[in-house]
Amino acid sequence: MRFMPNNAIGRPSFDLNDDEISLVIDLLCQGAAEARPFVNKNMLEVPLTILVRKAMLRVKRKLSLSNIEVRGEQEILDIYSNDPSVQGRIDITLKFMHQFSDEDAYVGVECKRLADGNKSLNKLYVSEGVARFATGKYGSGHTVGMMLGYVQKLPSDKIVKEIDSQVQTAYGTQAKFAPAVPHSKALEIHTNSVPQGTGGHQIELTHIYVDMAIPLPTAALSPSGSVSV
DSSP states (O other): OOOOOSSOSSSOOOOOOHHHHHHHHHHHHHHHHHHGGGOOTTOOHHHHHHHHHHHHHHHHHHTTOOSEEEEEEEEEOOTTOOSOOOOEEEEEEEEEGGGTTOTTOOEEEEEEEEOTTOHHHHHHHIIIIIHHHHTTSSSTTOSEEEEEEEEOSSOHHHHHHHHHHHHHHHHOGGGOOEEOOOOTTOSEEEEEEEEOTTSSOEEEEEEEEEEOOOOOOOOOBOTTSOBOO
């Protein structure tokens, strides 16, 4: 379901069709899957996201996609303010050809690490992720935003339930997660909508959870076929 702008705060809104949204989800999922083998246990959010962006660019070129641009660490500027401050730096942005003439039009993706049992880390997904879309710091006036969750300790279902509960506490039961079309390279995908500002505008967020757990070392096989330890 798409939410059309209603007194959108900040900047003019824009809309994307379902095929464009599906393409963004596919690039994020494929990029994360291709990046995962290069992840190490000490890697934090920024280097993780750099690996994902690089992989997304490789996937984009492999698919010969010429109608979309992938960028990262984009400065979000309030062009109607005359102070030198930066509103924020969003992790990944994608821009379709029909958005190229408007610097405020982009698909914003905020990335956060997650782990089963790590309540303080998982809480940041809402307080420093979802909240940035809800306040209009990211995606001001937009109808669509994306959250990419790097699940570093499974299972994902417990994490998603925890986040869903936190989101409803912050934004009401109308912000409850709904299952979205699955992707073969994602653990789970959900959507929800949260109010943006106080003018009645809603932004629909797609929450994509990908496996970024460190793979266990592959056990060496002896000539007889038994596992050597």
